[in-house]
Amino acid sequence: MVSAVTEPSVLHETRAAYDAVASLYAELFSNVLEILPLERAMLAAFAELVQAHDSGPVADIGCGPGHVTAHLHALGLTAFGIDLSAEMVALARQARPDLRFDEGSMTALDVADGALGGILAHYSIIHTPPRQLPAVFTEFQRVLAPGGHLLLGFFAGDDPLPQEFDHKVTLAYRWSPDSLMELLRQAGFVEVARMQREPHENERQFQQGQLLVRKPQSGLLGPAPDADQ
Numbered sequence: 001m002v003s004a005v006t007e008p009s010v011l012h013e014t015r016a017a018y019d020a021v022a023s024l025y026a027e028l029f030s031n032v033l034e035i036l037p038l039e040r041a042m043l044a045a046f047a048e049l050v051q052a053h054d055s056g057p058v059a060d061i062g063c064g065p066g067h068v069t070a071h072l073h074a075l076g077l078t079a080f081g082i083d084l085s086a087e088m089v090a091l092a093r094q095a096r097p098d099l100r101f102d103e104g105s106m107t108a109l110d111v112a113d114g115a116l117g118g119i120l121a122h123y124s125i126i127h128t129p130p131r132q133l134p135a136v137f138t139e140f141q142r143v144l145a146p147g148g149h150l151l152l153g154f155f156a157g158d159d160p161l162p163q164e165f166d167h168k169v170t171l172a173y174r175w176s177p178d179s180l181m182e183l184l185r186q187a188g189f190v191e192v193a194r195m196q197r198e199p200h201e202n203e204r205q206f207q208q209g210q211l212l213v214r215k216p217q218s219g220l221l222g223p224a225p226d227a228d229q
């Protein structure tokens with residue numbers, strides 16, 4: 001549990017906003033993967049790469065009501081969820097009592113260094129103020145095992161600067177895949193694949209993006225070629 005006294009106000013506001021809409025969000029989105037074949041394809045590739053490497057469980061960070069955590073489990077991964085919102089975590093536990101869901105923030109994960117084989121952050125970095133995102137990516141790098149994979153889902157755009165928009169739950173940002181990839185590179189990740197698609201008819205007008213990246217085996221400064229793909 002993140003202390004509401006010491007945490008930055010943006011975390012406090014984001015948690016309160018998702019606590020307030022958790023049931024509606026679960027109702028609207030728990031089956032959404034059924035109509036998103038491109039996201040399912042990226043999740044399947046992510047799962048296969050994580051399994052091939054076999055270096056630890058996968059954390060679905062910002063898991064919401066846990067439907068994507070459950071999808072990762074169905075793909076054969078040992079997956080657990082982490083979310084800022086206590087209400088989201090309660091709904092996830094209710095929907096899938098067999099899976100683990102914890103309260104926590106991506107800004108300071110209660111996870112040991114190098115403990116994870118993979119991280120999914122599916123539309124959960126969208127509320128992080130751009131100036132705070134480098135620290136989040138450094139935290140992801142810390143908890144991933146060498147060779148571990150990170151899959152990000154986000155609202156995409158072409159502008160090189162992140163664009164603020166009035167997301168229905170709380171203020172959010174959309175990113176060009178190139179700009180986001182540059183921040184990931186600075187945090188030590190290498191690109192594996194990216195997907196950018198036009199909005200589905202039920203989605204708001206923005207393009208949707210996915211970036212699949214890897215923490216190199218050799219670490220940030222290591223000169224050895226990274227041949228583990």
Ligand SMILES: C[S@@+](CC[C@H](N)C(=O)[O-])C[C@H]1O[C@@H](n2cnc3c(N)ncnc32)[C@H](O)[C@@H]1O
Binds near residue numbers: 062065
């Ligand atoms: C748009 S929802 C996405 C939920 C789910 N991943 C999905 O794909 O439907 C964003 C989720 O990220 C969570 N979140 C936002 N900021 C977070 C943070 N700093 N740490 C952990 N979770 C966070 C919110 O509470 C919310 O459940």
